[in-house]
Amino acid sequence: MQHTPSDRKSGFWRIALVACTLWSAGAAHALSVFACEPEWAALVRQLAPAADVRSATHARQDPHHIEARPGLIAQLRRADLAVCTGAGMEAGWLPTLQQRAGNARVQDGAPGMFFASEQVALIDPRPSAGGSPFEGDVHAAGNPHVHLDPRRLLQVAAALGKRLEQVDPAGAEGYRARTATFQADWSARIAQWERRAAPLRGLRVAAQHSTFAYLWRWLGIEQVADLEPKPGVPPTPGHLQKLLDATRGTPPRAVVVAAYHDVRGAQWLAQQLGAPAKVLQLPSTVTEEAPADMLAGLYDQLIEQLLGSAR
Numbered sequence: 610m611q612h613t614p615s616d617r618k619s620g621f622w623r624i625a626l627v628a629c630t631l632w633s634a635g636a637a638h639a640l641s642v643f644a645c646e647p648e649w650a651a652l653v654r655q656l657a658p659a660a661d662v663r664s665a666t667h668a669r670q671d672p673h674h675i676e677a678r679p680g681l682i683a684q685l686r687r688a689d690l691a692v693c694t695g696a697g698m699e700a701g702w703l704p705t706l707q708q709r710a711g712n713a714r715v716q717d718g719a720p721g722m723f724f725a726s727e728q729v730a731l732i733d734p735r736p737s738a739g740g741s742p743f744e745g746d747v748h749a750a751g752n753p754h755v756h757l758d759p760r761r762l763l764q765v766a767a768a769l770g771k772r773l774e775q776v777d778p779a780g781a782e783g784y785r786a787r788t789a790t791f792q793a794d795w796s797a798r799i800a801q802w803e804r805r806a807a808p809l810r811g812l813r814v815a816a817q818h819s820t821f822a823y824l825w826r827w828l829g830i831e832q833v834a835d836l837e838p839k840p841g842v843p844p845t846p847g848h849l850q851k852l853l854d855a856t857r858g859t860p861p862r863a864v865v866v867a868a869y870h871d872v873r874g875a876q877w878l879a880q881q882l883g884a885p886a887k888v889l890q891l892p893s894t895v896t897e898e899a900p901a902d903m904l905a906g907l908y909d910q911l912i913e914q915l916l917g918s919a920r
């Protein structure tokens with residue numbers, strides 16, 4: 610049988626097509642994960658190192674309020690799994706992204722939509738709060754900033770490991786093994802952190818928002834004032850003056866803001882209170898710089914900075 614040039618040509622394309630198909634099957638389409646916040650991206654990377662993980666926000670952004678940009682919609686559209694905080698944390702932007710992405714895998718209730726706050730008990734629920742945007746970030750369902758309690762993070766990791774097995778059964782064995790390794794390592798670290806942070810018990814701080822409330826509770830730190838006049842509303846001169854009057858007698862050791870907060874209100878209050886009160890700007894999540902570019906490093910850094918202010 611004679612092959613014409615056109616036969617040879619189509620044969621080439623057929624082989625190329627088969628090769629491409631085999632290549633893409635062999636590359637086994639890395640699991641695509643959309644994380645709402647950097648802490649969940651970091652956790653997914655530890656449990657699923659082969660996954661393609663993107664975080665919608667970074668440490669210098671207020672995760673309560675971001676814009677539903679087209680790039681984020683495209684990322685959510687191709688995601689196999691979305692890992693977010695929930696409990697109203699992303700109420701201002703995630704529903705818009707889910708709607709515009711039109712990806713059934715990551716709609717609420719689908720296995721591919723994982724909310725960390727649903728895996729743990731939340732502190733400070735305010736069922737009577739209306740939760741309208743004009744009332745600020747009230748967090749009526751409870752404080753969603755659960756990743757700053759390492760014991761709750763352990764519970765989230767266990768649930769996330771199971772969810773990864775569910776959405777990607779082919780990798781189940783690996784997810785199970787890595788989750789177990791993470792749990793063992795993390796439990797040992799919790800014990801070490803608790804020993805290291807023992808001097809922080811009873812430390813009094815003023816802070817902006819309920820961002821660090823779980824951390825305070827875990828370490829026995831007392832937040833005596835909130836720089837926000839209303840949840841999610843930046844400090845006003847009038848409110849700061851009130852806090853100054855209320856805390857002047859027994860000033861807090863530190864005035865704490867997150868890395869994404871404007872530091873000026875805290876600076877004013879610390880200055881007015883005088884020594885020993887000082888401003889402490891803490892990372893509220895995993896950052897781009899070491900050591901806080903990993904979850905364990907974030908906790909190391911938080912404890913070291915707090916010990917520094919307690920000295």
Ligand SMILES: [Zn+2]
Nearest residue numbers: 746748819820
């Ligand atoms: Zn909040």
